[in-house]
Amino acid sequence: MVKISYDYTPVDLAASEPYPQGITMHRPLIRARITASNGNSLPWLVMPDSGADACLLPLSLAILLKLDVLSLPKTLTGGVGSSANVTYYDTVTLNLGSGIEFKAYVGFTAGMENVGFGLLGQDDSSTNITLSSCIGRNDSQLKRVRSSQKTPSRHILVSCAGPGARSLRGLAHFWRKCHGRCCSRPSCTCREPTSRRFSAAARDRPR
Amino acid sequence: MATAIVDLFDLLEGIPAGAWVAISERQHSVLAYGADAQTVLSEAQSKGEDQPLIVRVPEQASSMFF
Numbered sequence: 001m002v003k004i005s006y007d008y009t010p011v012d013l014a015a016s017e018p019y020p021q022g023i024t025m026h027r028p029l030i031r032a033r034i035t036a037s038n039g040n041s042l043p044w045l046v047m048p049d050s051g052a053d054a055c056l057l058p059l060s061l062a063i064l065l066k067l068d069v070l071s072l073p074k075t076l077t078g079g080v081g082s083s084a085n086v087t088y089y090d091t092v093t094l095n096l097g098s099g100i101e102f103k104a105y106v107g108f109t110a111g112m113e114n115v116g117f118g119l120l121g122q123d124d125s126s127t128n129i130t131l132s133s134c135i136g137r138n139d140s141q142l143k144r145v146r147s148s149q150k151t152p153s154r155h156i157l158v159s160c161a162g163p164g165a166r167s168l169r170g171l172a173h174f175w176r177k178c179h180g181r182c183c184s185r186p187s188c189t190c191r192e193p194t195s196r197r198f199s200a201a202a203r204d205r206p207r
Numbered sequence: 208m209a210t211a212i213v214d215l216f217d218l219l220e221g222i223p224a225g226a227w228v229a230i231s232e233r234q235h236s237v238l239a240y241g242a243d244a245q246t247v248l249s250e251a252q253s254k255g256e257d258q259p260l261i262v263r264v265p266e267q268a269s270s271m272f273f
Contacts, residue, residue, distance in 0.1 A: 031260065042248075043232070043260045060227070060244040064261065116227070116263025 029117060033095040036065040045117040046094075052121025053077075055094075055106035061118070062088060062108035069108065077109055085111030094120070225266040229259035240264075 008026035015022045028048055034057070035041035042064055044057070056077065062069050072088040087107035095101040112118065218237050222228055227244040229251035230237055238259055239250035251259040 041258075043258060045260070045262055058263075061261075064244055064248055113263075114266055116261075116265075 030096055030120075032097075032118070034061065034065070034118075035093040035095070036062075036067050037091050038065070038067060040065045040067075041093075046096075046120050047117055049119040049121050052079075052119050054121045055104050055119060056087070056112050056121065057106055057108050057118035058112040058116060059088070059108045059110045060113060062090070067108070072108075075107075077107060077111060079111065082111045085109045087111070219262070219264050222264050224264050226264045228262050228264060229256070230262065231256045232260055 009029045011025050011027055013019065013023050013025055029045050030047065032044055032046045033041055034044050034046075042061065044061060046055075046057075054077075059069070062072075067088075067090055069088050072090055074086055074088045076084050077087040078084060087109040089105055089107050091103055091105050093101060093103050094106075106118075218230060218235070219228060222237070222240050226240045226242065227247045228237055228240040229247045231251070233256075238254050238256055239247045241247050241250070244261060244263075248259065248261060
């Protein structure tokens with residue numbers, strides 16, 4: 001199992017009755033490149049949602065990818081505030097950057113239109129890849145962040161096992177060589193904070 | 208390396224709620240926005256950006272997501 005760290009993205013929400021001062025939420029949005037079965041691809045924002053039964057994307061993306069939606073297998077999906085959404089499925093390639101690329105059987109539904117981004121839920125078993133997430137390295141870290149009221153340094157760990165993990169292992173080796181001292185070498189594209197976090201994650205990983 | 212997307216939200220300032228937006232990641236700028244994603248993509252491509260990042264401005268600025 002290989003893990004990669006992603007920063008959470010702060011999103012300012014406007015004032016509302018329960019939050020009269022407004023509130024800043026933190027969402028683990030990841031830029032992904034999504035390639036449909038027909039070969040067309042586009043970059044898109046996705047958010048890991050380890051509790052979701054499957055990966056879901058807005059129906060608009062299927063249209064932009066020029067998928068023949070009506071010919072795709074379909075079923076009904078639902079979530080908070082919506083139900084019985086017709087969802088069309090296609091096998092797409094998801095590239096999350098950092099060498100993470102895998103195929104997944106994902107749904108396209110109008111139920112995701114209002115948010116625009118996609119959800120990375122549990123993957124189907126046919127690709128032999130699992131995608132899971134957790135908040136921070138551990139819960140206690142998150143609690144400390146909350147209690148300090150400082151700018152959160154939350155991040156998400158995306159775990160990947162299966163064929164996609166091979167390239168990750170090479171990347172992990174690269175990160176470990178940085179040892180948190182993000183270098184000035186021209187070939188190094190990492191940032192110091194992420195490098196430190198990843199070094200810690202690599203250190204904690206069972207060998 | 209995870210792609211930093213924090214700055215994208217600054218780009219969305221002033222764009223109507225619910226709009227689809229095409230963003231050039233190279234130029235770090237908004238290429239087009241509108242109510243229809245297909246139109247927005249076409250407009251961005253006509254400006255020379257074949258692979259813009261398409262995002263949607265939330266319809267309710269105070270909405271939490273569950």
